[in-house]
Amino acid sequence: MSEHLLRAALDAAERGWHVFPLRPGGKPPALHGERSCTGTGECASGHRKWEQRATTDPDRIRAAWSRAPFNVGIATGPSGLVVVDLDTPEHKGSSDAPDGATTFRALCERAGHAVPTTYRVRTTTGGTHLYFTAPPGVRLANTAGTVATSVDTRAWGGYVVAAGSILPTGRYEALNAPETAALPPWLQTILQPAPKPSEAPSVAVAGQSRRYAEVALAAETRNVAIAQHGSREAALFRAARALGRFVAWGDLPRHVVEQALQEAGEAAGLTVSECRSTLRSALNWSITHNSRRRDAA
Secondary structure, eight states, X not given: OHHHHHHHHHHHHHTTOOEEEEOTTSSSBOSTTOOSOOTTSOOTTSOOHHHHHOBOOHHHHHHHHTSSOOEEEEETTTTTEEEEEEOOGGGGTOSSSOOHHHHHHHHHHHTTOOOOOOOEEEOTTSOEEEEEEOOTTOOOBOEEEEEETXXXXXXXXXXXXXXXXXXXXXXXXXXXXXXXXXXXXXXXXXXXXXXXXXXXXXXXXXXXXXXXXXHHHHHHHHHHHTOOTTSHHHHHHHHHHHHHHHHHTTSSOHHHXXXXXXXXXXXXXOOHHHHHHHHHHHHHHHHHHTOSOTTXX
16 A cells, blocks of 8 residues: 555656645645644644645655655645545535536536546545646635535645545545646636735725726626627626626626626527526625725725
8 A cells, every 4th residue: 555655646746746645544634733734725723834845856755655654645736736626515514405516517618618628536525626737827725615516626725635545435536638737717717816906095096996897897798798609608707707896896786787797698699597697606706705895904
């Protein structure tokens, strides 16, 4: 077993992924002082020594795995990875909710794309990890439920259990598609929060912002209305995400945005229910993630 786990660690390192030891038969880091880490990689102490000590150095890996049959952790941030975790509802404490694979597939369809073909790993609970290379120059964080129900992500500050690792419930197994695809731009849009302004605006600036919001509403509505078949839902989704921040900031009433985008979506050929479903989820997410007012300290 030790040789198998060492090979798993070396295989990951050969891909350029930074690895570190996890407890034998478990998922927490096997590093001193980090006994209370969660699956996101956050520890009770607030430290992430495992992220700093993760390595691709074969000599260091051999030395570490010679001491015990450690499972293999991959520090996603230093590895330049964003891993999408498609969980099962039972793992989230519910048996009647759709699983992560189903909700992610529906999200891809709404964005006008197929589920990306990329390196993936099956977990011991029946879930799936989809591996993507992170966009250059962008530092994404972990998310939980931001993308969709039972869909989490691991990036900076997070880690995943590598293929080959063994738990009492089974083994993590690499599936098809040995290559790791780039993170799709539409998914990056969901994961990358809008930048927060650094200064409180004056009354004049606030008025200017409302005018800007109205211009943005007109532009986004036009983009949705002229969207071509195959990209209509993605255009509506992006528009709602973009305009939701103006709703959160009080520059545009929600019902105005919903009505304008609903009409534009129907004009592009989407059904009433398709528009409503996409608008509701996209606006809710954008409003929640842009809830801090621009004039707050």
